[in-house]
Amino acid sequence: MVNDARIALLLPTYNGEKFLAEQLDSLVSQSYGNFIVVIRDDGSTDGTRKVIQRCRDDYPGLIYIVENDGRNLGASGSFSMLMQYVLDHKQELGLAQAYMMFCDQDDVWFQNKIELEMNAMAEAETVGTTFPVLVHSDLRVVSETREQIADSFVRYQGLFIDRTSFGQLLLSNLVTGCTALINEELALKSLPVSTSAVMHDWWLALIAAAFGKLVFLHQPLVEYRQHDFNSIGAKEYIRPTSTGKRFLEKVELHMKSNPFLDEVALQARAFLLQYGDQLGLRQKINLKMSSAMEGRSGVSQKIFYRLVRRF
Numbered sequence: 001m002v003n004d005a006r007i008a009l010l011l012p013t014y015n016g017e018k019f020l021a022e023q024l025d026s027l028v029s030q031s032y033g034n035f036i037v038v039i040r041d042d043g044s045t046d047g048t049r050k051v052i053q054r055c056r057d058d059y060p061g062l063i064y065i066v067e068n069d070g071r072n073l074g075a076s077g078s079f080s081m082l083m084q085y086v087l088d089h090k091q092e093l094g095l096a097q098a099y100m101m102f103c104d105q106d107d108v109w110f111q112n113k114i115e116l117e118m119n120a121m122a123e124a125e126t127v128g129t130t131f132p133v134l135v136h137s138d139l140r141v142v143s144e145t146r147e148q149i150a151d152s153f154v155r156y157q158g159l160f161i162d163r164t165s166f167g168q169l170l171l172s173n174l175v176t177g178c179t180a181l182i183n184e185e186l187a188l189k190s191l192p193v194s195t196s197a198v199m200h201d202w203w204l205a206l207i208a209a210a211f212g213k214l215v216f217l218h219q220p221l222v223e224y225r226q227h228d229f230n231s232i233g234a235k236e237y238i239r240p241t242s243t244g245k246r247f248l249e250k251v252e253l254h255m256k257s258n259p260f261l262d263e264v265a266l267q268a269r270a271f272l273l274q275y276g277d278q279l280g281l282r283q284k285i286n287l288k289m290s291s292a293m294e295g296r297s298g299v300s301q302k303i304f305y306r307l308v309r310r311f
Contacts, residue, residue, distance in 0.1 A: 004034060005034065005095075005096060005097055005099055005118070006034045006035065006036065006094055006095055006096070007034070007035045007036075007095070007099040007100065007101060007114070007118070007181075008035070008036055008037075008038050008086045008093060008095060008098065008099070008100050008101070009027060009035055009036070009037045009038065009100075009101045009102075009103045010038055010079055010082040010083065010086070010100055010101065010102050010103060011023075011037055011038065011039045011082075011103040011104075011105065012039070012040055012041075012042055012073075012075060012078030012079060012082065012105070013039060013040070013041045013042065013044060013048050013049075013052065013105045014041065014042040014043065014044055014048070014078075014105070015044045015045060015046045015048060016044070016046075016048050016051075016105035016106060017044070017046040017047040017048045017050075017051055018106075019105060019106040019107075019225065019227075020048060020051045020052070020105045020106075021051050021055075022108055023103070023104070023105055023106065023107055023108060023109070024037075024051070024055045026108045026109040026110075026111070027103070027109060028055075028059055028062070029111055030109065030111060030112075030113065030114045030115070031111055031112050031114070031115045032112075032114035032115040032118060035101075035114060036061075036062060036063075036064055036093060036094070037062055037063050037064070037103070038064045038066060038082055038085065038086060038093070039052055039063060039064070039065050039066065040065070040066040040067075040068060040078055040081065040082055040085075041065075041068055042068065042072055042073055042074070042078055043068060043072050048105075052065065064093060066081075066082065066085055075199075075200075076193070076197065076199050076200040079102055079177065079200045080191065080192070080193040080200055083100060083187050083190070083191060083193075084191055084192075086098050086100055086187070087184070087187055087188065087191070097183070097184050098183075098184035098187055099118075099121070099181065099182070099183055099184065100181070100182050100187060101114065101117070101180065101181045101182075102177045102178055102180050102200075102201070103178060104177075104178040106225050106227065107178050107222050107223055107224055107225055108142075108146065108222070108223040108225070109221065109222055109223075110220070110221045110222065110223075112221070113137075113221040113222065114181075116137075116217060116219075116221060117135045117137065117181040117217065117221070118181065120135045120181075120215050120217060121133060121135050121181055121183065121215075123215075124213055124215050125183065130185065131185055131211065131212040131213065132182070132183065132185045132186035132189050132190075132207055132208050132211050132212030132213070133182070133183045133185070133186060133208065133212055133213050133215065134175065134180055134181070134182050134186055134204055134205060134207075134208040134212070134213070134214050134215070135180065135181040135182075135215045135216075135217065136174075136175045136176065136179045136180045136181070136214070136215070136216055136217070137179040137216070137217040137218075137219065137220065137221040137222070138152050138153055138154050138179075138216075138217070138218055138219060138220040138221070139152075139153035139176060139178075139179060139220050139221070139222045139223070139224040140152070140153070140220040140222070140223050140224065141153050141156050141224050141226060142223045142224065142225055142226065143225070143226060143227075144225060144226065144227040146223060146225065149226060151220065152220060153176065153220070153224055159172075159174060160172075160174075161174055161216060164209060164214050164216075165209070166206070166209045166210050166282075166283050166286060167282075167283075167286040167308050167309065167311055168309060169202075169205055169206055169209045170206065170264065170268055170286055170287065170290045170308060171264060171290070171305060171308055171309055173198070173199070173201065173202035173205055174205065174216075175201045175202065175204065175205040175214070176201065176222075176224070177199065177200060177201030177204075178222055178224070179221060179222050180201060180204065182204060182208075185212065186204060186207055186208060186212060189207050189211060189212075190203060190204050190207045194267070194270035194271070194274060195270075196266045196267050196269070196270035197267055197270065198263050198264065198267050202267070203267070203271075206271060210275065210279060210283060211278070256298045257295070257296065257297055257298050257301060258298060258301055261293045261294075261301045261305065262293065262294050262295065264290060264293065265290055265291050265292070265293040265294035265295075266291075266294060268286075268287045268290035268291045269287070269291040269294070271287060272284065272287040272288065272291065282311070285311065286308050286311055289304050289307050289308045289311070290304070290308050292304050293305065
């Protein structure tokens with residue numbers, strides 16, 4: 001049964017000494033206890049590896065360390081590498097099926113995170129386990145000292161969490177990787193994660209939308225810590241005003257090419273190249289229109305953006 005299966009928590013680390021122990025404490029306190037933590041350090045120069053070793057000594061059999069081969073892979077590359085490692089070492093890790101969760105070194109998990117997401121996975125897989133499934137949740141945004149900034153990451157960011165069609169997800173990622181649980185089918189389908197992917201979690205969301213199922217849990221299950229060293233971080237959504245100055249700024253902004261949309265276009269092109277022969281006509285058209293945003297003027301980019309969003 002999926003809801004009592006052993007799962008792998010993937011945890012890349014890099015100079016995370018300040019917050020890592022608190023995250024590891026939240027993992028060993030989970031109400032769902034059948035898991036292992038697979039860690040790869042990306043070349044830390046602080047005391048991160050000592051924290052990992054101390055946890056491994058305190059909880060024998062819990063921590064599996066993947067040795068660094070000298071490469072600095074970054075967050076997305078590290079998660080991708082750990083996904084492949086788990087698939088390649090399923091038997092050694094004691095996994096019947098390669099269910100995986102993604103864990104950031106500086107967050108704190110709610111005690112029932114694994115339990116609730118595994119229950120949602122079990123429900124999603126009731127008709128079989130032959131398609132990719134991704135379960136994710138809301139988060140609570142907190143300060144460096146874990147004081148609450150916002151009780152909902154989704155509302156704080158102004159996200160439209162119900163915009164989960166493939167075309168809509170091409171333009172905006174709604175999956176925060178540190179909340180995600182995936183099944184083995186999604187891992188197998190997603191690898192190799194393209195180097196043109198904006199982030200691994202966005203790539204996984206696109207796979208789930210194109211070939212399987214996305215499941216969102218509205219309750220926050222992670223304390224998402226904001227500090228000076230966040231890779232991405234949460235930014236509060238401020239509704240724009242309609243002042244004359246704002247209007248002129250908006251006109252100027254529309255004329256400029258948006259580098260982020262260039263990244264979205266490159267990701268779409270890579271997705272089409274990797275999966276084009278497995279996609280439907282509508283999905284291919286969405287990808288081609290998204291790809292067309294690269295290198296365009298701001299006005300042209302926004303035309304293609306609107307076409308994809310409404311198609």
